[in-house]
Amino acid sequence: MRGVRRWGPGLLLVSPSIILIAVFVYGLIGWNARVSTSNWRTAVRDNHFVGLDVYKELRTDERWSLDLRHLFLFTITFIIGTLLIGSFLALLLDKGVKGEGFFRAIYLFPMAVSFIASGIVWRWLMNPAPGDRASGLNVVFDKAHLSFLSNQWWQHPDYGAVALAIPAIWALSGYVMALYLAGFRGVPEELREAARMDGASEWRVYRHVVFPHLRPVTLAALIILGHISIKVFDLIVAIGGKQIVTEVPAVYMWVLIYDSRDYAKGAAIATLLLVGISVLIVPYLVYTVRQERRA
C-alpha cells in the first residue's frame, strides 16, 4: 500500500503519455509491420498473411536497389561533408574570430529553412541546362573561367545523388558546427595549456588533445545526420519530384502507397527504413545509458 502511494501518483501522471505512445507509436509500428506481411497489394484490403514475400520481392526489385544506391551515395556525401565543414567552421570560431556570435548565427540559419524551401532554391542553383539557358552555379563557374566544373548536377545518371546531398550539407553544417563548438568549449583550457607547455604545435593540440575528447560529439552528430539521411524525402521531392533519377526509398514508399496502392510493399519499405534507423540509434542509446550509469 505504501509502495503504491510512492509510485502511484507518478505513474498516474505519466500514464496518458505512456498510453498514447503505446498506441500511436508502438501500436502503429506493429500495425505497419503486420501490413508488410499481408497480401494488401491493391486498394482493397487483404489481411491474409503471406510472411516475408514482399521483402523477398524487394530483393530483386531493380528500382529498390537503385534507390538504395542513391541513398548510400547521398548519406556518405552528406555525413562526410557535413562533419568536415561543420568541424572546420567550429575550429575557426574556436580560434577566436571577432564577432563569433554573428558568424554562429549566420551558419546556423540554413537549418531554420525547411528542406522544401531550400530544395527549390538549390534546384535552380544546380540547373544543368546547357548554353544560353544555363543558370545558377554553372553560370558562376563559367564566369569564373572554371567551366570544367560545370556539370549535370543531380541529373548525372550515376552520381546525381552526390549533388542532392549538397543542399543538405549546406543546411546542416551549421548545426554540426554548433555541436563541435560546444565540444571544443568543454575541453578544459588547462589540458591545452599543458600540451602547449610540452611544446605541442597548435595542430597537435587539436589532433591529440581536443579531438579525442570530441568522440561523443562526433558520435551524436553521426546519429543525428544518419537518421535524417535515411528518412530524407522532402528535399528530394523539392528538387527532383517523382522521378526515378533522384528517387530514394522514402519517395518510393510514397509512390507505392499513394499512387500504386501497394500497401504491403510500402509498409515493407517503411519497416526497413525503421530498422535502418534503429541500427544507428539503438547502440547509441545503449551507449549513452551506460555512460550515464558510469557517471
Place this chain on the structure above:
Amino acid sequence: MTRSTEARRPRLVSRGTVFRGSILAVAAVLLVLPAASYGGKSGAEKTKASSQLQVFSWWTGGGEAHGLAKLITIWNKQHPNTPFKNETVAGGAGSNAKAVLAQRLAAKKPPDSFQGHAGAELQDYIKAGQVEPIDFIYKRAGFAKAMPAQLLQQITYKGHIYSVPVNIHRANVLWSNPAVLKKAGITKMPTKWAEFITALNKAKAAGVIPLALGEQWTQKHLLETVMIATIGPARWAALWKTGQGWGTPGVTLALNRYKTLLTYTNSDAASLTWQDASKLVADGKAAFNIMGDWADGYFRIDLKKKPKTGYNWAPVPGTVGIYDWLSDSFTLPKGAPHRAAAVQWLTFLGGRLAQDTFNPVKGSIPARKDANAKLYDPYLKSALAQWKTNKLAGSLTHGVVASNAWNTDIDTALGLFLQNKDVKKFQTSLESAASKNT
C-alpha cells in the same frame, strides 16, 4: 419538396441509420421526380433545405479553376438551397489531392462527388467499393446518345459506367514554332515518322533543340504517343484489355523509335516542367514539343502567342485521325452525405450547358458531340471537329487505359530505361508489368 426533408434528416437521426435512410429517401425521390426536372430547374429547390454539395477536386489554378467557378455560379443559382462547397486540394497535378482523398475514403468520410481521370484510374475506387455505378444517370439524362459510343465503351468497366466526363483533352499533339521551322527549312508539319525524323534533323542542323522534353511523366507521355503512332489504336487498346501483345515486333519498333526520339531532346529534361518545355518552343529555342492540348491555353493565354503564327499544331506524326484522349470526370461515392444533390450535380455536369460553360475556359472540348463550336478558340474548334470523326485511343499517362498500379510499374520500367537505354530489357519489363496487372 421531398428532397429537402430528406436532406435535413441527417441532423436528426443517428449516423448509422442515416445511410440507409437516405438511400431509401433518394430512391423515393428518384421515383417521384420526373426526369425533366434534372436540368436543375426543379421547383423542389424552392423549399428551404439545410443541404449542400461537397465537391472534391484539384482544380485550383488557371483555366480549370475559372471554369469551376463558373460552374459553381450556375449551380448556386439553380440550387439556392444546396450551396456548393468547393473542396479543393492543390499541388502535384492532383497527386496531393489523391492522397488526401484516399485517406478520406478510408475513413468513410467521402465528399458528395470527387474528380478522377475517366477510365482505368478509377478502378481502385471501383474495386474497393468506394464509388457507385451511375448507368441510371446516363440512361435518364440521355448521355449515351450525346457522347461518342467509343468513349462510352472505353470508360465502361465490367458493364458499368462510374463517372461523368466533363471535358476531353487530347494527348497526341505536336506543337511547333512556325518561325523556327521556317528558319530550319521545314516547310510543313510532319505527318509520318520518316518526315518527322527529317524535320528533327533539319532543326538540329539549324542549332535549336529539335524536340523539347520535360520531366519523367512527360517522357511517358511522349512514349505513349509514339506507341500509338506505331501500332495503331486497335492494338493499343488490346495491350490493355488483354495484357497480350507486349512482346510483338510492333512494340519493339515503337520502343526503338522512342529511343531514337530521345536523342533529339534537350539534355536537362528532368529539370523542366511541361510548361518549361513548351516555353522552349514558344521562345524559339526548340522546334517541336509533344504535349497534351492543355499547352494551347498556355501558349495563347499565359505566353500571349497567336495561334498558327506564334505556335502551330498537328497530330503527332503517325496519329492523324487518332484522338489520344483523356478526361476529367466526376464520380458518385458510396455513402455520399448528400447523394441526391450529387446525382443532380452529375446530371448537370454531363449536360450541354455545363460542358459548354466549363470547357472554353478550361481549354478543352466537351465530351458531348453537340457542343456549340462558336464558343471555342481556333485550336479547340479543330479539336471539336476531329473528336467526332477520329478513332479514339485512351491515354496511358493520364489514367484512361491502365490502373494506378500498372502505371507505376510502367514508370519503373521507363525510369530504368531512361538510365540504361536498353530496349530489350525495357520491353521485357513492360511485358511482365502487363502480366502482373491483368
